[in-house]
Amino acid sequence: MIKAEQKPVDEILKYLEPYNKILLAGCGACVTVCHAGGEKEVSLLASTLRMARQKIGKPLEVIEATPTRQCEPEFALELSERVANVEAVVSISCGVGVQTVVRHFLKTPIFPGVNTTFLGETMVHGVWEERCQACGNCVLEKTGGICPIARCAKQLFNGPCGGSSKGKCEIKRETDCAWQLIYDRLKALGQLHKMEEIIPAKRWGVESRDSGPRRIVREDLKV
Amino acid sequence: MKAGSNLEKVLSKGLFAVTGELGPPKGNDISVIKRKADLLRGVVDAVNVTDNQTAIVRMSSIAASNFLIQMGLEPVMQMTTRDRNRIAIQSDIFGATALGIKNMLCLTGDHHTFGNQVDAKNVHDLDSIQLIDCVRTMRDNKTLMGGQEKIEGEIKLFIGAAENPFGDPFEFRAIRLAKKAAAGVDFIQTQCIYDMNRFKEWMKMVRDRGVHEKCHILAGVTPLKSGGMARYMAKNVSGIIIPDEIIDRIVKAKKPAEEGIRLCVEQIQELKEIDGVHGVHIMAIEWEQMVSRITEMAGLSPRPALE
Secondary structure: OEEEEEOOHHHHHHHHOOOOEEEEEOOOOHHHHOOOOOHHHHHHHHHHHHHHHHHOOOOOEEEEEOOOOOOOHHHHHHHHHHHHOOOEEEEOOOHHHHHHHHHHOOOOOEEEOEEEEEEEEEEEOOEEEEEEOOOOOOOOOOOOOOOHHHHOOOOOOOOOOOOEEOOEEOOOOOOEOHHHHHHHHHHHOOOHHHHOOOOOOOOHHHHOHHHOOOOOOOOOOOO | OOOOOHHHHHHHOOOOEEEEEEOOOOOOOHHHHHHHHHHHOOOOOEEEEOOOHHHOOOOOHHHHHHHHHHOOOOEEEEEEOOOOOHHHHHHHHHHHHHOOOOEEEEEOOOOHHHOOOOOOOOOOOOOHHHHHHHHHHHHHHOEOOOOOOEOOOOOOOEEEEEEOOOOOOHHHHHHHHHHHHHHOOOEEEEEEOOOHHHHHHHHHHHHHOOHHHOOEEEEEEOOOOOHHHHHHHHHHOOOOOOOHHHHHHHHHOOOHHHHHHHHHHHHHHHHHOOOOEEEEEEOOOOOHHHHHHHHHHOOOOOOOOOO
């Protein structure tokens, strides 16, 4: 799922200096799971913002809302009435949710309250790690189900660099070397021959974000 | 002859090759290149010119290589995939070969966060093996990557790459070399060797796969200047293994630098005897003045003058 972290409160307060009444909108999906922008975080951040503004004698009215999924138009539109009654919106959904709200409420300034960081998995409670870069052409079949694009700092396709040492990456010693993981996995599966094949250069320019923002159209689903 | 470089001639005659290394200046002061060039001229068969090594910004490898040619030395132009996409890489190869550069070392490059521009966006459009394949395609098929566009002129390059027998997983390191050979590499320079047992074990795996007959392997050595340097490298540089007895020997020596040179010479003599090792790559980091002493003591002087 999408992972995010809340922005520093001072940064959010800076955005809100000109305003007296805002909507703080969370999201019930990914950012709820990673404890960055769910109903609980909306409530905590709203209180923090109110107190900070109270302290400097410029009270801020904060309306709270947490639609089920901010990135879906029907849920974003549930915010219509509340958006109409405020001067600005802080969205603590991911960058997708922020832009869905922006697309539907053209006349109200919308500010991000979190930094969207990566597509990742939960390791243990409170620890998340990046797993996918949405590169547009999945290579996991070749690499034992471990992604070198998301998990190798150099995005190597043909095995580890010289900096792989005792299973760890030289760049961040707490990070497992993706290619050590791939090697171990393919060895366990009896598929080490897959590491002998040269994986040709990826077509970044047509498959990935390098081709510009991507779009999926499913004629069978359109209404 | 694929490129007709001096290094290619030495190796194809079956002579034991010697290469050195030169880091370009952190600016445009050509006197730095001249000083190092004077120390290496006639001492080695070719000189690697690093490409922003450890991601520290320096004069471009192409420009510094060109100065070396003007100064009468043969460069091995290093090129990393860290800073260039395939458009820039192929364009730079056009320019480099037009300037007379005949050897090229294909590298992924040290990660940019080790350097002095940590906010940079790294590229890694290709990895080092894909880069070898790219250069071989340009040279042998006379087309750009993808095989469609014909190249005007001829790309004559003796293609090199690096390999690190001290990186993990160890059992994969010979396979990785085999992949580089399959991609079309002509010569390999290894990471600096201190753990001779591990290197010999790696060479055995390389020979078992017959890779030593597909490319020339030059063993990397770096003379240790001091006990502090030995300890630092052993502790902080991933992919370098320095056995304790070597650290002890340098630390306990009355003159550590002298001992470092002696050790380096002994290593070269031992490496020369290993089946499949066709040369040494001497990386005397900011210690270029010692290279001529090392080659003389190791019996690698004078270098062959080939037509």
